[in-house]
Amino acid sequence: MNIGKAAKLSNLTVKAVRYYANIGLVKPQQNIFSGYREYTSEEVAKLKFIGKARKFDFSINECKELLSLYEDKNRTSKEVKKITLEKITQIDSKLKDLRDLRNELSFLASNCNGDDRPNCPILEELSKN
Amino acid sequence: MNIGKAAKLSNLTVKAVRYYANIGLVKPQQNIFSGYREYTSEEVAKLKFIGKARKFDFSINECKELLSLYEDKNRTSKEVKKITLEKITQIDSKLKDLRDLRNELSFLASNCNGDDRPNCPILEELSKN
DNA sequence: ATACACCTTCCTGTAAGGGGAAGGTAAAGG
DNA sequence: CCTTTACCTTCCCCTTACAGGAAGGTGTAT
Numbered sequence: 001m002n003i004g005k006a007a008k009l010s011n012l013t014v015k016a017v018r019y020y021a022n023i024g025l026v027k028p029q030q031n032i033f034s035g036y037r038e039y040t041s042e043e044v045a046k047l048k049f050i051g052k053a054r055k056f057d058f059s060i061n062e063c064k065e066l067l068s069l070y071e072d073k074n075r076t077s078k079e080v081k082k083i084t085l086e087k088i089t090q091i092d093s094k095l096k097d098l099r100d101l102r103n104e105l106s107f108l109a110s111n112c113n114g115d116d117r118p119n120c121p122i123l124e125e126l127s128k129n
Numbered sequence: 130m131n132i133g134k135a136a137k138l139s140n141l142t143v144k145a146v147r148y149y150a151n152i153g154l155v156k157p158q159q160n161i162f163s164g165y166r167e168y169t170s171e172e173v174a175k176l177k178f179i180g181k182a183r184k185f186d187f188s189i190n191e192c193k194e195l196l197s198l199y200e201d202k203n204r205t206s207k208e209v210k211k212i213t214l215e216k217i218t219q220i221d222s223k224l225k226d227l228r229d230l231r232n233e234l235s236f237l238a239s240n241c242n243g244d245d246r247p248n249c250p251i252l253e254e255l256s257k258n
Numbered sequence: 259a260t261a262c263a264c265c266t267t268c269c270t271g272t273a274a275g276g277g278g279a280a281g282g283t284a285a286a287g288g
Numbered sequence: 289c290c291t292t293t294a295c296c297t298t299c300c301c302c303t304t305a306c307a308g309g310a311a312g313g314t315g316t317a318t
Contacts, residue, residue, distance in 0.1 A: 004264065014265090019306055034314055035266055045256065052255050057230055060305070070252050080251050081243035084234055091231045095224065101186055102220045105213055114210035122209050123199050126181050127174065133295065143296090148275055163283055164297055189274070 006039035010047035017047060025050065025064060058087065135168035139176035146176060154179065154193060187216065 006028075007014045020026045021037060026046045028037045039047075046067060053063045065083060069075045111121045135157075136143045149155045150166060155175050157166045168176075175196060182192045194212060198204045240250045 002265070013307080015307060016305080018266095023305095036314080037265085049255050052257075054305090056234060056255075066252070066255065070256060073247065075247060075249075076245045077241050077247065077249035077251075078243045078245060080249045081238055081241045084238045084241070084251055088231060088234050088238065091227055091234070095227050095231070098220055098224050098227070102217060102224070105185060105217050105220070109210055109213045109217065112206050112210045112213070114207045116205045116207060118202065118204060118206065120204075120206035120209045122206075122213055123195070126178050126185075126195065127199060128181075131296070142275085144275060144277085147297095152274095165283080166296085183274095 001039050001044075003037045003039065006037075006044050006047060009044050010051055012047055012051050020047065020050065023060070025060065025067070056087070057091070058083075062087070130168050130173075132166050132168065135166075135173050135176060138173050139180055141176055141180050149176070149179065152189070154189065154196070185216070186220065187212075191216070 001009075003014055003017055007017045010017070017026075018037075021028060026043050028039045028043050030037050049067065049070060050063050053066055054060075058066060062083060066080065069080050069083075108122045108125055113119070130138075132143055132146055136146045139146070146155075147166075150157060155172050157168045157172050159166050178196065178199060179192050182195055183189075187195060191212060195209065198209050198212075237251045237254055242248070
């Protein structure tokens with residue numbers, strides 16, 4: 001099938017699917033005469049796989065890793081779990097940063113009258129030495 | 130003072146400070162003969178301000194806004210508070226997405242033995258139709 | 259035959275700088 | 289006075305993961 005259908009079936013944009021072909025993530029055959037990419041249903045399955053992994057915040061490189069593990073019938077679940085746990089650690093770190101940030105901003109905002117006067121503790125904090 | 134000192138005093142990199150000059154965020158005078166940028170202590174204060182705002186996850190454009198509010202002696206605290214509250218809303222949304230993500234990944238990981246056998250619920254989930 | 263949908267490659271842009279090359283300038287040391 | 293060293297300049301490419309759009313080829317329905 002052509003790229004449009006493959007994109008639709010995998011819930012990705014044509015642009016993204018073409019991008020994955022260009023970087024060698026999912027490389028379909030290309031019709032010699034028309035130049036059109038021709039996707040098999042197995043390739044569509046890989047695209048779906050990638051789409052889901054991307055939603056799980058895995059980077060393209062991590063998707064590449066996961067995909068090769070997925071294709072390797074001899075891989076152990078240990079390898080996959082390791083990548084997943086690393087990802088969870090990353091997310092925890094991001095969560096902490098965002099929570100801290102939110103607390104500070106929220107503290108500043110709650111101390112700001114938000115009225116028509118110029119007095120503003122938020123800017124004061126930002127301009128502190 | 131030269132850019133190196135300004136960068137050190139504001140806890141920014143020289144690259145970042147030069148970048149801010151290029152995009153017109155903090156534009157110092159430039160010595161006509163040497164071409165060196167010459168920073169005043171007021172400009173360093175603005176750099177510090179930006180550095181802090183960036184740490185608070187404000188984008189460059191938001192920094193520009195905050196900076197102009199900061200410089201405008203007639204601005205009201207309402208304007209600043211509005212931007213800050215919007216930022217908090219953004220952060221809350223990010224936090225929710227990350228939490229959901231973490232829950233799903235953590236669920237998958239906890240169901241994966243992580244042993245030397247190939248059976249892996251994480252990959253199974255990713256390859257589901 | 260033509261209209262229209264779909265496909266191709268190629269180029270540019272995104273956010274916020276980092277890395278590094280090639281070369282000019284300033285200040286310290288001998 | 290000369291050289292080394294440190295610092296400065298501009299310029300260009302790299303990063304992530306595509307999106308947008310131009311110019312042009314292909315396939316199909318009417």
